[in-house]
Amino acid sequence: MGLSICEKAELTTYQLKNVAQAWYVQWRDNRPLRGGPMTWEILKMNFLDWLFPREMKEEKVVEFINRHQGGRSIHEYSLEFIKFSKYASSLVFNPRHQMSYFVMGVVEELQEKCYSVMLHDNMNISHLMVHARTVEDARDKRKNRYAKRARSFDGGSSNNRLEIQEKRRFKKRVSNQVPYKFPKARDDKGNKLRAKKGQSGNSPNEKPTYAKC
Template sequence: MTVQANQEVVPCPHQQVTTMAFRLRDFNRMNPPTFYGFKVDEDPQKFIDEVSKILLAMGLSTSEKVELSTYQLKEVAQAWYVQLRDNRPLRDGPVTWEIFKEAFIDPLFPREMREENVVELINLFQGGRTVHEYSLKFIKLSKYDPSLVSDPRDQMSHFVEGVSEDLQEECH
């Protein structure tokens, strides 16, 4: 056995920086959304969902997920994150992806907006939509309160309640 075979490979700091630069390049090639935190039409949940898909595909650690996702925060959202990071006690460790997601939604997606989406889900009816269009709207709104549809029976029951009466009669 050679001496080289027994040596431990320790990456130098330059390699770690280079690796993160490559990850950032790969992340940006996937066209992640940007979040500003003050635009009326921004949906923080959609931002988290879209970025999560990319990060999952990249197979990153929890700290890398936070680092890359915060690269997409601008203006108010960036200021929010800097405050979160800098005001976090050292004993709590770095901001993890789970902590980031939970902390992100509360201040940047006001309860009133979330509740509007939940009310829209609760009051959703097929109306003039096709069943497919109704189904897509139902799925889109259900992400705002997963507890309403966490049980498959509850989900099916709520979905069927919104289907047009004509279609309900056809199914019985």
């Protein structure tokens, strides 16, 4: 459908509703006659100025510059970056500038690998986001492997500690029981020796007696 820029603007005005339609009527009536024909670019510029005042635009630009990944995933950060970059079109009109702002917001451990792929001539913001997500997935898998190894090591160490403690308790119980058995054995042995001497006759200190003739 081939429309001129003026026809395109006029067609758009028919689609405005409620508050937007009231704004257009007021803007059209107050527009000077020497302003020339209403084109699509003129209508879009004035409409955006009314919908997004300059103060709000400046706030969105600052929010875009200060936006960082934080504890979110690369996927979540990428969606917010695209959402807020439209408010800072003057900062990201150059693809290299757009990629630089994106990398400045990712976590520090991913920045080096992202900066390295930016040197490729065919790199753009979409490819950079995919690469950052791939690097993040590899990092998370590596952390999960280390965590599993640490848990298995801690489990083995705990079993060893429990085994050592059990052995110590066993030795303690045995050592507490031994002193009660040995003295009794020594007393039984002494009683047996005394009984045997008593059965054999007089003590060695007594002198033998002889019969008188």
